[in-house]
Amino acid sequence: MAHSLDFYFFPGSTYTYLTVNRIETKAAEAGMSVRWCPYNLRVILKETGVTPFPPESAKRRYMWRDIERRTKRLGIPYTSEPEYPVDPDLKALRVAMVASDEGWCPEYMKAYYRAWFIDHKPPGLADNMEAFLMGVGRDPGVVLPRAMSDETTRMMEASVGDAHRLGLFGSPHFVVAGEVFWGDDRLEDALEWAVRQGDVAEAPGSL
Amino acid sequence: MAHSLDFYFFPGSTYTYLTVNRIETKAAEAGMSVRWCPYNLRVILKETGVTPFPPESAKRRYMWRDIERRTKRLGIPYTSEPEYPVDPDLKALRVAMVASDEGWCPEYMKAYYRAWFIDHKPPGLADNMEAFLMGVGRDPGVVLPRAMSDETTRMMEASVGDAHRLGLFGSPHFVVAGEVFWGDDRLEDALEWAVRQGDVAEAPGSL
Numbered sequence: 317m318a319h320s321l322d323f324y325f326f327p328g329s330t331y332t333y334l335t336v337n338r339i340e341t342k343a344a345e346a347g348m349s350v351r352w353c354p355y356n357l358r359v360i361l362k363e364t365g366v367t368p369f370p371p372e373s374a375k376r377r378y379m380w381r382d383i384e385r386r387t388k389r390l391g392i393p394y395t396s397e398p399e400y401p402v403d404p405d406l407k408a409l410r411v412a413m414v415a416s417d418e419g420w421c422p423e424y425m426k427a428y429y430r431a432w433f434i435d436h437k438p439p440g441l442a443d444n445m446e447a448f449l450m451g452v453g454r455d456p457g458v459v460l461p462r463a464m465s466d467e468t469t470r471m472m473e474a475s476v477g478d479a480h481r482l483g484l485f486g487s488p489h490f491v492v493a494g495e496v497f498w499g500d501d502r503l504e505d506a507l508e509w510a511v512r513q514g515d516v517a518e519a520p521g522s523l
Numbered sequence: 524m525a526h527s528l529d530f531y532f533f534p535g536s537t538y539t540y541l542t543v544n545r546i547e548t549k550a551a552e553a554g555m556s557v558r559w560c561p562y563n564l565r566v567i568l569k570e571t572g573v574t575p576f577p578p579e580s581a582k583r584r585y586m587w588r589d590i591e592r593r594t595k596r597l598g599i600p601y602t603s604e605p606e607y608p609v610d611p612d613l614k615a616l617r618v619a620m621v622a623s624d625e626g627w628c629p630e631y632m633k634a635y636y637r638a639w640f641i642d643h644k645p646p647g648l649a650d651n652m653e654a655f656l657m658g659v660g661r662d663p664g665v666v667l668p669r670a671m672s673d674e675t676t677r678m679m680e681a682s683v684g685d686a687h688r689l690g691l692f693g694s695p696h697f698v699v700a701g702e703v704f705w706g707d708d709r710l711e712d713a714l715e716w717a718v719r720q721g722d723v724a725e726a727p728g729s730l
Contacts (some may be wrong), residue, residue, distance in 0.1 A: 364580060373571065374690035378705060385712065483581035498585060501708050505592065 319510045320349040322491040324479070325425075326357035327408040327440065328401055329487035330369075330383060333429045334500040337392045340422065346507040352421040354412035355475035357487050364485065369400075376400075386500070398433050403440030406472070410463035411445065413471045420454075427452045526717045527556040529698040531686070532632075533564035534615040534647065535608060536694035537576070537590060540636045541707040544599045547629065553714040555699075559628040561619035562682035564694050571692065576607075583607075593707070605640050610647030613679070617670035618652065620678045627661075634659045 321343055325332045343350045361368070369376035380397045387394035403409060408428060415424040431448055432438040439448040446456040462468060478484070482496055490497040490506035493513045497506040528550055532539045550557045568575070576583035587604045594601035610616060615635060622631040638655055639645040646655040653663040669675060685691070689703055697704040697713035700720045704713040 364577070364582075370571070374692045375571075377690060378692070378703060381703075382705070382709075385716075389712065483584060485581045485585070496585060496588075498589070499708075501706075502589075505596065509592075 319492065319513075320351050321506060321510060322351045322353055324353045324355050324482070324484055324487070324489040324491065326355060326487040327412050327425070327428060328358065328403045330379060330400060331500050332488045333433050334383070334386055334390060334392060335488040335503060336425050336429050338390060339503060342503055342507060346511055348507060348510055350422075352416055352425065353475070353478070354409055354416055354421070355479050355484065356406070356409060356472045357479070357484070358406065358409075359476045360479050360485055366485075368486070393430075393434055395434060398436055399438055399441065402432060402438040405440070407445055407463065408438075408440030409472065410468050411439075411449070411459060413468050413475070414459060414462050417471065423452065424454075526699060526720075527558050528713060528717060529558045529560055531560045531562050531689070531691055531694070531696040531698065533562060533694040534619050534632070534635060535565065535610045537586060537607060538707050539695045540640050541590070541593055541597060541599060542695040542710060543632050543636050545597060546710060549710055549714060553718055555714060555717055557629075559623055559632065560682070560685070561616055561623055561628070562686050562691065562694075563613070563616060563679045564686070564691070565613065565616075566683045567686050567692055573692075575693070600637075600641055602641060605643050606645055606648065609639060609645040612647070614652055614670065615645075615647030616679065617675050618646075618656070618666060620675050620682070621666060621670050624678065630659065631661075 321339075323335070323339055325335070339350055369379050384394055384397075386392075412421060412424060412428075415421040427448070428439050431444070431451075437444050437448070439445045445460070449456045449459055482489075482491055484496070484498075486498050488498075488500055488503075490503060492506050492510040495506075495509055495513075497503075497509070528546075530542070530546055532542070546557055576586050591601055591604075593599075619628060619631060619635075622628040634655070635646055638651070638658075644651050644655070646652045652667070656663045656666055689696075689698060691703070691705075693705050695705075695707055695710075697710060699713050699717040702713075702716055702720075704710075704716070
């Protein structure tokens with residue numbers, strides 16, 4: 317395949333629910349592979365002092381209404397507003413780092429967002445993660461120690477370095493041939509960019 | 524016409540450049556009229572402590588690159604990054620209030636954004652407004668005193684009331700049949716929403 321699309325995301329992001337449910341189909345239609353890259357957006361938000369959707373704000377109310385409308389438009393399941401924020405201890409991000417390293421990130425993220433948005437049991441909250449991992453056929457006794465390890469901490473730190481280098485500040489981001497796109501509503505732009513740049517070299521780190 | 528689209532905007536907004544250059548054509552294609560509603564977004568941003576694109580931030584650099592790409596995609600002129608921020612004293616907003624009240628807001632806003640983005644002479648900066656108004660066939664000696672009047676101040680305050688009531692927090696916003704959309708990239712969604720809601724009553728205040 318000529319190009320891969322680098323999909324940078326944070327498992328606490330709401331709009332990323334839309335992307336996780338459609339990126340594989342859309343990329344395949346464009347003849348692209350997807351590299352799933354979890355990253356520690358929370359550090360970036362702390363550095364910049366940004367709260368994307370403050371409690372009780374008009375912007376947060378809008379975000380949920382917009383997501384409801386977009387799911388209908390895109391044919392993605394949605395019932396009612398799920399809990400938010402989630403993943404206070406970054407446990408879901410840590411597991412995503414492991415999943416990415418071991419090659420099961422797409423399955424993990426799709427099941428993760430279904431658990432959060434549809435079953436209303438966010439894996440990163442309360443004690444949900446262990447049962448969630450068993451439900452998707454992963455051994456919590458193997459996955460969780462690795463997720464909490466120093467090795468995973470170093471992967472998370474490296475992800476912040478990538479974010480600084482690329483100029484990431486949200487989720488989802490798409491990076492193709494060095495070009496950065498932000499927001500689920502830029503997925504089509506990113507794929508069209510990749511197709512138009514068909515004669516450039518592969519992006520660093522692409523599959 | 525069955526529906527009008529309420530277009531709420533702030534003349535200091537960068538992405539609104541895209542909308543001003545395409546909303547009339549897009550709305551006409553959908554059989555809709557447009558009501559141009561300038562509003563004082565700066566008060567809302569101060570209330571919420573939000574700086575949309577902080578100086579030197581990755582988000583600001585991204586915004587300009589994204590606007591450059593979107594102008595190409597949408598067939599809108601763009602040469603190089605214009606000055607930002609603009610309109611520190613809200614002079615451009617005040618004139619927009621007058622233009623809206625007197626019925627020449629579309630012409631004003633299109634010429635305003637051309638002056639800012641293409642000619643690189645933002646009407647709300649330095650002493651640009653007087654020459655700008657003469658250039659678009661308006662008498663600064665008539666327009667500017669009205670723009671600086673208490674009556675215009677009251678219109679600006681009323682616009683903040685509208686923003687609170689509707690839950691506006693950015694620019695551009697589109698409001699159709701009580702439904703709020705945010706961002707130039709939601710213009711198509713707003714118009715399709717209006718078409719699908721063809722059997723509901725006209726929005727309050729529509730033409």
